[in-house]
Amino acid sequence: MQRTFTDQLNRTITINYPPQRIISLVPSQTELLFDLGLDQEIIGLTKFCIHPIEKFASRTKVGGTKKLNIELIRSLKPDLIIGNREENEKGQIELLMTEFPVWMSDIYELEDAKQTIQQIGELVDRGPEASYLNHLISAGFADLQTLAVQNHINQKVAYLIWRNPYMLAGKDTFINHILSLNGLQNVVKESRYPEIELEQLEILKPELIFLSSEPYPFNEKHMLEIQEVLPDAKIMLVDGEMFSWYGSRLVKAVQYLFQLQNELK
Known part of the structure; x- marks a missing residue:
């Protein structure tokens, strides 16, 4: 099943729902995905995504938040990439957007963070878990x-x-x-x-x-x-x-x- 979502840059993406091959490019959002109950769906993360450490050790590292290994990301064939406007490099993100569904957060205040948690929860079919957090x-x-x-x-x-x-x-x-x-x-x-x-x-x-x-x-x-x-x-x-x-x-x-x-x- 395909579903359409709007990210915090007001961009619309369409993904296979729920996504099964997720790459997270932001440490705090990677930890969130694991805490929402995802596990095997997270196939790639950055070298700074250290929490939880036992999950970090067993996942493919796709570079740093601002220096991604684009070829490695391509080889993983993600059906969803999750990034952040401040933490990731604009040119690399724009390149990935031409090839994959990329959902971006943009956070300045606590209410933005809570909105991100809820929206990512809906994006990965973990809405109730996100609401509880x-x-x-x-x-x-x-x-x-x-x-x-x-x-x-x-x-x-x-x-x-x-x-x-x-x-x-x-x-x-x-x-x-x-x-x-x-x-x-x-x-x-x-x-x-x-x-x-x-x-x-x-x-x-x-x-x-x-x-x-x-x-x-x-x-x-x-x-x-x-x-x-x-x-x-x-x-x-x-x-x-x-x-x-x-x-x-x-x-x-x-x-x-x-x-x-x-x-x-």
Whole structure:
């Protein structure tokens, strides 16, 4: 049976339903597919799709999110490819679109993520499972927002994602929205992921500096390096997956963010 779906770039695709040969090009969406109960249907994923690790080991790796092995993808003959506007390279995705059904997400806020979960659920015949995940996520983040108010969390924060050059999560990012839902004010006013010198960051006077575990693997050495320039800021290493993965990992993120709030209150 064939069915037609519209993705988040407002493109229409027609697929054999339910799809039996799926390639996922985004780590958080790969984890979502497995958590929705798919297994043998997922035939390919990227080298960054590490969750769940036991599934990762047994699947064909089709390259990185921004450097795909197009010939390998062709050889797998997928009947559905799932990608993301920000995480995948536009030219490669457009090439794949000429040969295969490609469904794309485009996510900036929690509601976008929940919509993606539901739409992917419908796409792969797992609608009820997707609805249950969204129920858990909605309830969890509602509680987080309530607790942020009760705990009087309203610190100014800078969220670093890269070093040499330093790059931060700015406005119009999923990370920024997750920060705001937890009562935190992003000191960065530029959109997306601007570069910055530490001396410039000092002028913004963040009370908190979060060093993400991904895509750059910040560690304690970097904390000391930044503390020298910003001695008054509290610097913390944080789990980047809990702020930027927008699939089923959001269920786990709720507990992580509860604990983080407890450290900040």
